[in-house]
Amino acid sequence: MDSMFGAISILILCCGIYCLYAYLKMKKDGHINEVLLLGKNFSEHNCKDKKAYMEKAVPAVLIFGIVTTLYGAIDAIHFYVTPIQILDYIAMAVFFVALVWFMVYTTKLKNKYF
Template sequence: MDNYNQFLSVLVLAAGVYIVYEYVKMLKTGHISEILLLGKGTPESRCKDREAYTKRAYPAVLVLAIVTMAYGIIDFLNFFVVSMAMVDLVFLVIFLIVLFGYMIYTSKLKKKYFRPY
């Protein structure tokens, strides 16, 4: 069980780093990330108001990146450096709340700003 938890710890930390990378890439290129915001098969060309969409979606990506990185770091420290199970549990709950909130929020944005098929 410990190996599984350690693997998940590293995986969450890597996901946090990847989300930060995608966020910075979106800011630099101006393209909307298919992985983080659109989903497979949704081209960004179907966006009705790109500026309004990115103005609302990018902060959500940043919050997800920060919380994922924070939880990844805490979880990593918990399993590899010093045991802090209660802090890890609190950050897990915060991470899950932010993750589900992100999914709901970005789904609503997609419905509002993208033309259907």
């Protein structure tokens, strides 16, 4: 059972790194990461005000990427290096709050700009 949770911690760490990569790529080329922000029923070309959307969405991706990467790293350390249960629980709580915030925030942005 612990190996499954350890694998999940690596998966979360990789998701956080992907979010940071998506942030850097969006800042560099100015294109919306459709996988992370929009979903399959939306396209970047349908955005009403792409510049305003990017100004609001890109910082959210950075915040979520940082929180996800930190939680993934803490969880991986907890399972593979040394048990740090209290810190792991705190990081998990912060991650879940950030996850819910990110989903609600980006959904509101999507509803406003698409």
